[in-house]
Amino acid sequence: MSPFGCWGLPAALLALFCCPGSREGFEIRMYPEQLLVEPGGSKLVNCSTSCAQPEAGGLETALTKSLLQSGPQWNQYLVSNISQDTVIYCYFTCFGDQKLKSLDVSVFYPPKQVLLKLQPAWVAAGRPFTVECHVPAVKPLESLTLTLLHGKEALCNKTFTGEKNGTRGATVTHNGTAHREDSRHNFSCHAHLDLRSRGGSILHGVSEPQMLKVYGAFQSPSQPKPWGTAMLTSPGTRHPSSRSPE
Numbered sequence: 001m002s003p004f005g006c007w008g009l010p011a012a013l014l015a016l017f018c019c020p021g022s023r024e025g026f027e028i029r030m031y032p033e034q035l036l037v038e039p040g041g042s043k044l045v046n047c048s049t050s051c052a053q054p055e056a057g058g059l060e061t062a063l064t065k066s067l068l069q070s071g072p073q074w075n076q077y078l079v080s081n082i083s084q085d086t087v088i089y090c091y092f093t094c095f096g097d098q099k100l101k102s103l104d105v106s107v108f109y110p111p112k113q114v115l116l117k118l119q120p121a122w123v124a125a126g127r128p129f130t131v132e133c134h135v136p137a138v139k140p141l142e143s144l145t146l147t148l149l150h151g152k153e154a155l156c157n158k159t160f161t162g163e164k165n166g167t168r169g170a171t172v173t174h175n176g177t178a179h180r181e182d183s184r185h186n187f188s189c190h191a192h193l194d195l196r197s198r199g200g201s202i203l204h205g206v207s208e209p210q211m212l213k214v215y216g217a218f219q220s221p222s223q224p225k226p227w228g229t230a231m232l233t234s235p236g237t238r239h240p241s242s243r244s245p246e
């Protein structure tokens, strides 16, 4: 049985949770407690206080704001055109005493584009190739994970750390050696922007699948040929410059 079972709470413990600082202190609350917004976005902010009759109250910010509604103990604002990370403050004055509460505003850029590049796209068996995944303009980088996949197998995972303001984009690369079987599964890249710790959700982005074309595996070692020739003679392969699939 849990010590905090519903009926077992001693009266003394209940008293601890009741009526904090009702005589002197007053509190300021902001709703929401964190603000996560896409560039140029707008959000509603509600500033409220426990002070029964505040003399003054307001919102301190460099952003565009407008007071939409208010009550004796609260003000609701629309904060708009949010383009970069910032902090906004809510204040109230109660019996000559002023208090301030801050709210972190973070601007996020979703991973809209996930660009995957295989280099070279045609490669001889046994030769090196590189898989590169790039996500331009994504933010915050410290919430981003890029995963390179070959079929369903994860080749590598990368999480990022970034300066707060940066929107430079993120890149992950993987170096491999081509095997004939590599063309059985496509390569792809998945981007996850995990905004849960900031009051958001997980945003996903996926690249187009890409196939690595491996040639030369059927060449007999006794008949070495230049790669360009091998490419044309390997069964089941096509030259990369041939346009039509027919």
Ligand SMILES: *[C@@H]1O[C@H](CO)[C@@H](O)[C@H](O)[C@H]1NC(C)=O
Pocket: 031, 046, 047, 048, 069, 074, 075, 076
């Ligand atoms: C703002 O918050 C206060 C305190 O929680 C609440 O009483 C009030 O209804 C809220 N106003 C709006 C417009 O949501």
Ligand SMILES: *[C@@H]1O[C@H](CO)[C@@H](O)[C@H](O)[C@H]1NC(C)=O
Pocket: 064, 081, 083
């Ligand atoms: C929105 O913010 C940007 C940059 O902060 C500014 O250039 C633009 O004029 C603002 N737009 C409006 C409608 O206020």
Ligand SMILES: *[C@@H]1O[C@H](CO)[C@@H](O)[C@H](O)[C@H]1NC(C)=O
Pocket: 145, 147, 154, 155, 156, 157
């Ligand atoms: C990559 O990260 C995800 C979760 O972030 C995890 O499920 C997966 O096992 C990781 N893969 C590798 C290859 O580390």
Ligand SMILES: *[C@@H]1O[C@H](CO)[C@@H](O)[C@H](O)[C@H]1NC(C)=O
Pocket: 084, 164, 165
């Ligand atoms: C972000 O950029 C703004 C102006 O571009 C600057 O005022 C602010 O200090 C920067 N913040 C960080 C954490 O670098």
Ligand SMILES: *[C@@H]1O[C@H](CO)[C@@H](O)[C@H](O)[C@H]1NC(C)=O
Pocket: 130, 173, 174, 175
């Ligand atoms: C892949 O190889 C290139 C040189 O060919 C090197 O610059 C790069 O650091 C390598 N990347 C990884 C992830 O090993």
Ligand SMILES: *[C@@H]1O[C@H](CO)[C@@H](O)[C@H](O)[C@H]1NC(C)=O
Pocket: 184, 185, 186, 208, 209, 210, 211
């Ligand atoms: C690989 O991706 C292409 C599209 O780029 C698709 O047509 C093909 O079926 C995929 N192959 C496999 C094995 O999933």
